[in-house]
Amino acid sequence: MIFDRNEKKAVIALMGAGSMGTAIVRRIASGKKILLGDISEKALERVGEDFSRCGYDVETMQVNALQKESIEAFAQKASDLGPVMYFIDTAGASPNQASPEHIVNLDMVGTGYAVDAFGKVMAQGGAGLIISSQAAYMYPIPNDIELQLVNTPTKELTQVPFIQEVAMQNSGLAYMIAKRMNHLQAQRAAATTWRDRRARINTISPGVIVTPLAYDEFRANGEGYQAMIDASAARRTGTSDEIAEAAAFLLGEHATFITGTDLLVDGGVIASIRTGEYKLGQ
Ligand SMILES: NC(=O)c1ccc[n+]([C@@H]2O[C@H](COP(=O)([O-])OP(=O)(O)OC[C@H]3O[C@@H](n4cnc5c(N)ncnc54)[C@H](O)[C@@H]3O)[C@@H](O)[C@H]2O)c1
Numbered sequence: 264m265i266f267d268r269n270e271k272k273a274v275i276a277l278m279g280a281g282s283m284g285t286a287i288v289r290r291i292a293s294g295k296k297i298l299l300g301d302i303s304e305k306a307l308e309r310v311g312e313d314f315s316r317c318g319y320d321v322e323t324m325q326v327n328a329l330q331k332e333s334i335e336a337f338a339q340k341a342s343d344l345g346p347v348m349y350f351i352d353t354a355g356a357s358p359n360q361a362s363p364e365h366i367v368n369l370d371m372v373g374t375g376y377a378v379d380a381f382g383k384v385m386a387q388g389g390a391g392l393i394i395s396s397q398a399a400y401m402y403p404i405p406n407d408i409e410l411q412l413v414n415t416p417t418k419e420l421t422q423v424p425f426i427q428e429v430a431m432q433n434s435g436l437a438y439m440i441a442k443r444m445n446h447l448q449a450q451r452a453a454a455t456t457w458r459d460r461r462a463r464i465n466t467i468s469p470g471v472i473v474t475p476l477a478y479d480e481f482r483a484n485g486e487g488y489q490a491m492i493d494a495s496a497a498r499r500t501g502t503s504d505e506i507a508e509a510a511a512f513l514l515g516e517h518a519t520f521i522t523g524t525d526l527l528v529d530g531g532v533i534a535s536i537r538t539g540e541y542k543l544g545q
Pocket of ligand 1: 329469474475477
């Protein structure tokens with residue numbers, strides 16, 4: 264049975280076929296061509312089969328978001344499949360899953376390479392989305408250092424003294440700084456490479472969303488997360504489907520005037536921190 268005989272469909276490339284990524288893709292994928300990328304072949308097989316059995320036109324490719332060449336090959340594959348209208352990057356590791364070096368290299372440098380590579384293949388009118396984190400709002404980086412970081416080529420990011428001296432101190436700092444960098448990476452691309460291709464790029468900063476990654480965080484610091492959730496306006500965790508709703512808006516036709524911005528979807532956690540209603544570590 265062939266479910267879809269259409270050709271030259273809009274391509275959606277997803278790097279990081281985990282919970283949030285697959286929820287986002289499912290929300291926008293009808294009638295489009297999906298390219299799923301992940302480091303885990305097992306995840307690709309499972310998710311690819313799931314999409315395929317539900318009637319979606321899907322291909323998979325193993326990609327290592329820590330390696331520039333692998334990311335570039337992934338972008339090339341997406342472009343070979345048709346006009347790349349959507350790129351979504353959700354490949355990441357959280358503080359309790361990895362060392363500072365790993366987080367900097369994956370969540371910051373890998374994202375930078377992905378933004379660079381897709382900045383060469385996006386189709387006109389296309390849209391990109393990087394999944395950052397509410398953690399991006401938890402460690403304000405001085406303006407002059409942000410300006411330095413935003414103007415540093417991806418391959419030189421780890422040599423910036425601030426990254427070496429501050430981000431590498433521990434996994435928490437590495438994560439907060441890497442996720443803030445995602446906002447700056449999207450801004451830079453929106454104003455340069457992606458602008459030149461007439462494509463948009465934004466970030467979403469999710470709060471606590473119940474996924475396998477979040478379970479690793481709960482196991483390490485359950486009480487801290489519970490206090491943060493209790494102090495928030497929503498008084499609950501979020502779901503991947505709620506992030507997919509926000510993503511569908513930013514990637515869709517009603518957001519064509521929005522580029523280079525971040526949408527915080529956190530149930531009010533950052534509002535409670537910024538107003539002193541809740542103090543981190545309480
Ligand atoms: N879950 C939360 O509470 C939360 C909150 C804020 C931000 N985030 C961010 O959202 C993104 C998605 O997380 P999720 O919660 O859906 O987690 P997830 O674990 O379901 O998905 C992450 C995916 O990234 C893949 N991945 C890891 N390393 C990779 C590599 N080197 N190359 C390619 N793929 C790789 C994993 O195999 C996994 O499929 C992450 O960047 C995370 O930091 C998550």
